[in-house]
Amino acid sequence: MLGVIGVGAIGAAMVAGLSEGGEPPEILLSPRNAGIVAKLAASYSNVHVAQSNQAVLEQSSVVLLCVRPADARRVMSELTFKNPCLISVMAGVPLRVLRELAAPVQNIVRAIPLPSVAVRRGITPLFPATEPARSLFDRLGRVIEVADETAFDHFSASTATIAAHFLYLNQISRWLAAHGISPSEAQCYVAAMFGELAASLHGGDLDFGELMREHATPGGINELFCRVMGDEGVWNAVDVGLDRVRQALTDRQNSV
Numbered sequence: 001m002l003g004v005i006g007v008g009a010i011g012a013a014m015v016a017g018l019s020e021g022g023e024p025p026e027i028l029l030s031p032r033n034a035g036i037v038a039k040l041a042a043s044y045s046n047v048h049v050a051q052s053n054q055a056v057l058e059q060s061s062v063v064l065l066c067v068r069p070a071d072a073r074r075v076m077s078e079l080t081f082k083n084p085c086l087i088s089v090m091a092g093v094p095l096r097v098l099r100e101l102a103a104p105v106q107n108i109v110r111a112i113p114l115p116s117v118a119v120r121r122g123i124t125p126l127f128p129a130t131e132p133a134r135s136l137f138d139r140l141g142r143v144i145e146v147a148d149e150t151a152f153d154h155f156s157a158s159t160a161t162i163a164a165h166f167l168y169l170n171q172i173s174r175w176l177a178a179h180g181i182s183p184s185e186a187q188c189y190v191a192a193m194f195g196e197l198a199a200s201l202h203g204g205d206l207d208f209g210e211l212m213r214e215h216a217t218p219g220g221i222n223e224l225f226c227r228v229m230g231d232e233g234v235w236n237a238v239d240v241g242l243d244r245v246r247q248a249l250t251d252r253q254n255s256v
């Protein structure tokens, strides 16, 4: 049995991905968020709802911890851990803290699932990449075996860029709308432009620099836009933002 404690956005995405694949595992959910868990149990015959978080632990051989990082200590300290394997997706909660809160459990893995696990196209960094976590996330796409926890935290920091990506798309469509194009048409156009590009990133060997050059005809408008963004400090700001996020994760690790 696979247990899930914390069935929010990413917990539900993993449950959907596992349940819609071949030979789905039996899954036991924590009872909080009654609406979401009832819907998952009604949609998938392999999904069940437990009476309590402790019942999830006791009836599962592997447990996914998917509560928000700020809730980690409170939720885990209410539980008595025995011997299931734990997989934590909680950003910025280090193995040191997980081992302390889940003693005496030894087999603890950190994972960074992406929302695309819902359709089994996730690429999931794991540390340490041990079984059964590796097989579980292989079912949801594929796994990146990360060498150490510092590298793992850098992967984690890079996921902080997702909302800014949508902000970027929003900025472009707002600019179109400010110049008289209907907001819905502007959004559809930008979505179509970037939706197609995103689809082209699946699979194969990718070289972002090469892709950029393919789209930046010398003397053309893409090249001009890249140059202006660089002159305005946008690319440098990406590095600054990522460094700041990395530092925030370190600070969080020291305070969890």
Ligand SMILES: NC(=O)C1=CN([C@@H]2O[C@H](COP(=O)(O)OP(=O)(O)OC[C@H]3O[C@@H](n4cnc5c(N)ncnc54)[C@H](OP(=O)(O)O)[C@@H]3O)[C@@H](O)[C@H]2O)C=CC1
Pocket (backbone or CB within 6 Å): 005, 006, 007, 008, 009, 010, 011, 030, 031, 032, 033, 053, 066, 067, 068, 069, 071, 075, 089, 090, 091, 112, 113, 114, 115
């Ligand atoms: N969303 C994403 O794409 C990713 C998220 N993560 C990590 O996953 C974790 C969850 O993120 P996300 O799914 O976005 O957050 P959500 O807020 O959507 O989900 C967290 C869930 O945990 C529930 N919860 C809180 N307390 C308890 C409790 N005592 N027992 C059981 N469940 C509880 C919350 O319920 P309630 O709302 O009622 O408080 C909520 O449903 C975070 O630690 C995040 O860092 C990692 C990778 C990607």
